[in-house]
Amino acid sequence: MSARCARCGAPAEQRCAGCSVPFYCGRQCQRADWKQHRPLCQPLTVRQAAGVGRYTVAGRALTAGQLLLRELPLxxxxxxxxxxxxxxxxxxxxxxxxxxxxxxxxxxxxxxxxxxxxxxxxxxxxxxxxxxxxxxxxxxxxxxxxxxxxxxxxxxxxxxxxxxxxxxxxxxxxxxxxxxxxxxxxxxxxxxxxxxxxxxxxxxxxxxxxxxxxxxxxxxxxxxxxxxxxFARASLLNHACVSNTQLSLDGDTMLVRAAVPIAAGDEVTASYVSAMEPTARRQNFLWHGKYFRCQCRRCVDPTELGTHYGSHRCSECGGMMESQQPTDAAAPWRCSGCRRAEPADQVRQLNARLLAERQAIPETAVPALEAFLARHAASPLHDANYHVLAVKQALAQAYGNVSGFQLDELSEGRLVAKEAFCRQLIGLAQTFEPGLCRLRGLLLLQLHHAQVTRAQRRHAAGAPPRQLLAALEAAGQHVEEAVSVLGHEPASTPEGGAMLQLARDTLQGCYELAELVRTSLAR
Ligand SMILES: C[S@@+](CC[C@H](N)C(=O)[O-])C[C@H]1O[C@@H](n2cnc3c(N)ncnc32)[C@H](O)[C@@H]1O
Structure with a gap:
């Protein structure tokens, strides 16, 4: 069915140039409709509310990846x-x-x-x-x-x-x-x-x-x-710890994209702080740097959306220690199992000590990173605690990319660990930074390397070619997703430049290898 004019209902071919949504049969109808359409036309509209000042909402439905703003700095x-x-x-x-x-x-x-x-x-x-x-x-x-x-x-x-x-x-x-x-x-x-x-x-x-x-x-x-x-316009995006945009800079030019689909009227938010920081550290930065207490759903939830990212283990029963009031730095922590309490200062000291310990380890020092996990990952920390995940992220990158630990040199155990770390971190990135997310793009690429290397080894050890093909197809999908995420980054950035090129080359290699296996299977 052909489109109809939003004003008179006649067949129409031209769309509003501002938002590409309504069709018009001609300029006369478009002009006549302008007063009504204007508030809906721009992707972003500014509103104001007590306590948060000005903020931005979607003027209409926005699609993931859509460019919402391109702005030069004042x-x-x-x-x-x-x-x-x-x-x-x-x-x-x-x-x-x-x-x-x-x-x-x-x-x-x-x-x-x-x-x-x-x-x-x-x-x-x-x-x-x-x-x-x-x-x-x-x-x-x-x-x-x-x-x-x-x-x-x-x-x-x-x-x-x-x-x-x-x-x-x-x-x-x-x-x-x-x-x-x-x-x-x-x-x-x-x-x-x-x-x-x-x-x-x-x-x-x-x-x-x-x-x-x-x-x-x-x-x-x-x-x-x-x-x-x-930036005058981008400054009007208020903060949410799980935001719905992705901000990038192309030189001095700010680009704001919808990271996920955003419904008309929903608030459009940016994250002022890394999503990979736990609540206590995000709150501290936002209070001392931006002068407000974030009350978003991640901040008010002691489990950080079910991830227990900032929790550590109770020294008595091994349960999860959680803040009783995550938006209050002085609130005590309590074990979800035995209900034992710990003062906020004690938790701060524990985290400060662990942070200093892990920051002293270079991101390429594989044995030292592994030793950190061996020392702390089960107690006082746990598998999904933020110190542990920061170290896993460093290892996911280091395995396969650091001298002495290249892909062909990695033990099966380290390859399995690389794959597991990537999967865990990709899941976390989906929770904290849904949709377009640079970190997820980079992890998908590393996941592919681990999967393909393992499949090739199994094949060399006698596994049937069909298994290799299935692994290549699954890994190829991860790289396709990485290319699509990184493809939104400006070419002037490392992610949109060298890393995107690497992802494209990897994808090409993956397609070619899969084709070779398919041909051999057809013979
Ligand atoms: C970059 S400005 C955003 C625009 C600002 N609302 C205005 O009216 O100009 C950052 C300031 O907005 C407010 N703000 C942003 N996000 C907020 C949030 N989630 N909760 C409360 N206040 C927020 C705080 O006052 C913060 O210092």
Missing amino acids: AAGPQLEAEPQCLGCGGLLAASAASCARCRWPVCGDRCADSAAHAAECPVLARDTGDRPAAGTEPCARYDCILPLRVLLLRDQPRLWQKVEQLESHLEQRRDTAIFRDNQRHVVDYLRGRCGVQADEQLLHRICGVLDVNAFSVRPRPGAGRRRGL
């Missing part, structure tokens, strides 16, 4: 305590860097000194008669003032400045905190005192707050320093 620049970086291109600077002839800050060369990125701030920085930050590799707080200055200079562009003014800063909650005092020294006093910036202290602190609450880390391109960017 301003971008060095992260707090970033390494010395060129104020033109953001590139890291060797000790022998050039300096801008006007402001004398280090840059790559004349082209960067004369670049648009550096133009507005240069005369302001030039007013400082003191010394300049030295180039090199050590983090340097002198760079903390650059992005706030870039934001302040948007005052000359009223349309953009209005967007900055609307952003949340949590200024009052920040007063008397360590970050506020650092900002006073490195941003407010420096810009007002040494650069003669005409802005009151309150405004500069507000800008620092706006940046901390709203800016996204911009993944540095190879050879560039750590940066962050302020």
Whole structure:
């Protein structure tokens, strides 16, 4: 059946160019329908509610993978305590860097000194008669003032400045905190005192707050320093620990995609914190960095959606220790079996000790990672605890990719473990980051390597070719899924570049091998 005009019901072929949903027979009907259709047209609509401020909902039904937003930053620049970086291109600077002839800050060369990125701030920085930050590799707080200055200079562009003014800063909650005092020294006093910036202290602190609450880390391109960017529209995505979007950065451009199908009217959310952190650590980051207590379904559930990700074992009966109130850092923990209580501080100390222990192990140190599992995975931890899973993730990657542990060198036990770790982590990723998820894409690829290697070994030991073919077909499906997930990543990122290429090559190899086996079976 052909489509009908949304206005008059006549046969229609043209769709609304904004959202591609309603058909119209011509411009007249489209214009007449606009008032009614407008609220439904955009994929994203902004609303406001007490307690959460502005938030975003789906203006219409959205499909998984759909691009919802492509946005350039209002301003971008060095992260707090970033390494010395060129104020033109953001590139890291060797000790022998050039300096801008006007402001004398280090840059790559004349082209960067004369670049648009550096133009507005240069005369302001030039007013400082003191010394300049030295180039090199050590983090340097002198760079903390650059992005706030870039934001302040948007005052000359009223349309953009209005967007900055609307952003949340949590200024009052920040007063008397360590970050506020650092900002006073490195941003407010420096810009007002040494650069003669005409802005009151309150405004500069507000800008620092706006940046901390709203800016996204911009993944540095190879050879560039750590940066962050302020995005007016993406900032209006409120947080959920199990979010329904995937955010990527293509250079400085923010891309927001629906990670799962989203119904019209549902809130569209982003996760401000890694989904692979347990509740206590997510809550801590969100409270101290974004000034709110998340009350999402994962945060309020002591079992973290049935995963027991943050739980450890009771030293008395081996039951699961769970927080009595996961959104309250001071709440005691209690065993789900014998009901024994443990004070929150004791649990914090246990986790801090285990974190320090595992972070001291390089991600490629296979024997040390295995020893960590042998020491803790059964007690005081358990098979699905987050410390254990972080180590399993490192091993899933290291098995088959680290010298001395390449696929053809792995024992059957380690291959079985690689496959099991990948499956467990893929299941967890599906719970915490459903739909499009970079981690799942990468794990699917590793799962394929383990499965195919095991099948080839069984075949070499005499298993029938049909078994090999079945294994290749199953593993091929995993790589197809990996290609589809990673295919949504910008080509400029490691996932959308080299890893996607590796997944495509792997898939091709898998198809060719399966074809060979099929041919031999047909003979
Ligand atoms: C990046 S801004 C999001 C937009 C913000 N709601 C606004 O009105 O400008 C982050 C701030 O929004 C609020 N927020 C975001 N997600 C929230 C959530 N799940 N629960 C409560 N507040 C939230 C907090 O105030 C947080 O500091």
